[in-house]
Amino acid sequence: MLSFEQKQAIIESFPELTKKEISMKRVNYHFEESLYEKTIVVEKLHPNGNGFVYVGDLLKYDKLASDKGLVNIRDFEEHALRDIIRDAIDFLSEDLDIPVVEKWTSREGLTLELRHHQRDWNIYYQDNLEETFGTREDAVEYLLDEGFKLKK
Incomplete structure (x- = not known):
């Protein structure tokens, strides 16, 4: 200590x-x-x-x-x-008025959105919330583990 x-x-x-x-x-x-x-x-x-x-x-x-x-x-x-x-x-x-949205795609062509909203990092499929994370790093790790890549 x-x-x-x-x-x-x-x-x-x-x-x-x-x-x-x-x-x-x-x-x-x-x-x-x-x-x-x-x-x-x-x-x-x-x-x-x-x-x-x-x-x-x-x-x-x-x-x-x-x-x-x-x-x-x-x-x-x-x-x-x-x-x-x-x-x-x-x-x-942190200014919560600045939205962040990233599109992530799988090999099968499925697209998810990673959205930063009021301190949380949320993963959406269409308009449905799938997962919520406290850090971007945790959300990205989840997406990569699930086979998604950041769409450029």
Whole structure:
């Protein structure tokens, strides 16, 4: 487990974040450039190593996040802590009004669409939702495993 000081050093390596001390020697880190009302990325980091990262409704962290979209980082190692903070910043800086649609085809000529919609990556056959993924990488892995290729 990382110490409080190690976690602070990792968090403070993200220049986008601003440190704000709160009660009981705890610290919050804000992302002031957030496109949303929510600006706190790291909440209540405590000298005992406990703290939370806001991931909202990212499917990638669905099993770890509380109902409020917070993940406890007490037992996180450096790589996992860096990844979750980067994901949280990306989450708060993502403009959901920009649609992404990719067409994927199989050898048999079947076409599926991979659509990015409000943080999720959805696979559609015609207008029917087939699968939902939290990351593009997971959706692409699924499509490739099923024998689909990105249509150019």
